[in-house]
């Protein structure tokens with residue numbers, strides 16, 4: 474029997490049986506309960522239901538309690554909802570909004586299969602067991618799982634959230650996830666960078682203005698609060714807001730209304746506010762730059778964003794997510810080898826995920842469609858790996874082939890004195906892999922120089938096939954025309970970073 478367990482909660486026995494028969498036929502392992510109160514929670518945790526089909530749940534109280542329990546456990550199985558539930562049924566508030574899928578009835582196998590497929594449910598596998606979110610902070614480190622849990626907990630409520638953390642840690646990404654997982658997800662999400670807008674313009678930017686309110690106000694204009702009506706407003710870089718604006722914002726948060734600049738009409742607003750800053754607001758309060766009362770208004774549910782250097786185990790997932798986004802948005806295709814990702818784990822990432830995202834975009838330009846190895850990374854990333862003694866894998870040995878066999882004389886041309894010079898170990902030791910790569914690079918350049926830049930003539934000097942040499946030149950970024958200038962393409966690329 475398959476381990477893919479699906480829970481069917483339905484008081485309508487005939488319907489529950491029909492759904493269960495179909496699921497059985499599809500090789501799932503359905504279990505029917507007519508009341509969610511019958512579910513053994515201790516066992517449910519262990520089994521991780523891969524989906525829940527919800528039918529007639531009576532007054533819904535026990536199903537609501539179970540939905541609440543699922544959310545508290547951070548379990549988000551797809552919930553397939555049979556017809557007959559009110560759009561504002563209280564249980565909805567406990568579930569991840571993107572995990573609820575409508576199901577028609579009477580139901581056919583194809584429809585059920587399609588609903589399960591759309592709910593991203595394949596046969597249970599590790600991915601289905603993992604907490605996955607279609608949007609939001611990427612990763613499976615303890616810090617990111619905890620972050621996603623907090624977002625899930627607070628998203629359904631209108632609580633003001635304060636996102637704290639270094640620049641580039643993904644505060645805006647988290648704010649969007651809060652919006653997408655909230656009941657406001659079909660309304661606008663509006664972000665405003667309070668630090669980037671001059672203080673005298675910020676009021677009009679946030680609250681709008683009436684025609685003629687100030688020089689240049691040629692027409693009436695709505696502000697960001699009005700644009701975000703019914704939805705979510707992210708006030709980014711709130712720590713940089715001027716004191717006079719802080720007073721005005723405090724009033725909106727307290728009274729939920731404002732006037733446009735130059736206007737007298739009071740406009741009510743229904744906006745969930747999320748604030749974000751990379752600054753230490755307590756220090757700003759101490760230095761008299763931030764109002765304490767505003768801080769307490771904003772700090773209802775603080776979320777600390779983890780720095781990338783503290784969660785480098787997320788790099789493979791982040792690299793996969795960002796390279797996929799780059800490809801989908803037509804900004805280039807690139808992939809990273811395992812040794813490149815391993816090398817990146819040694820770097821401190823002062824710019825966090827933004828820096829990673831920028832790096833990948835540049836690599837996609839420099840190596841279109843290619844696979845970037847550790848040796849191809851810009852100098853500063855290689856330096857971090859080298860300092861940690863993990864530079865990059867030794868270059869691949871030339872494959873045996875007819876051309877290699879043709880060049881035994883060249884290979885044995887190294888005299889013992891030469892070999893002895895190359896194998897002398899200095900007292901402080903060496904980085905063997907870097908050393909070997911350096912020797913290889915030096916010999917490639919020497920052979921090309923000797924052959925006047927003609928690859929076909931340089932290859933036999935190294936006992937390589939021409940195609941192998943071309944591949945190595947590409948790997949090291951050697952541009953034949955630049956040899957005269959004594960620099961490689963990689964040197965130039967590294968300098969550009």
Ligand SMILES: Nc1ncnc2c1ncn2[C@@H]1O[C@H](COP(=O)(O)OP(=O)(O)OP(=O)(O)O)[C@@H](O)[C@H]1O
Nearest residue numbers: 609610611640641642643644645646794826827830
């Ligand atoms: N989980 C993620 N997956 C993909 N890209 C991400 C992720 N998190 C952050 N990024 C990318 O990193 C960059 C920075 O993210 P974001 O703007 O959310 O950070 P921030 O903390 O708000 O930065 P700042 O404090 O400078 O405003 C963006 O380009 C964003 O797309």
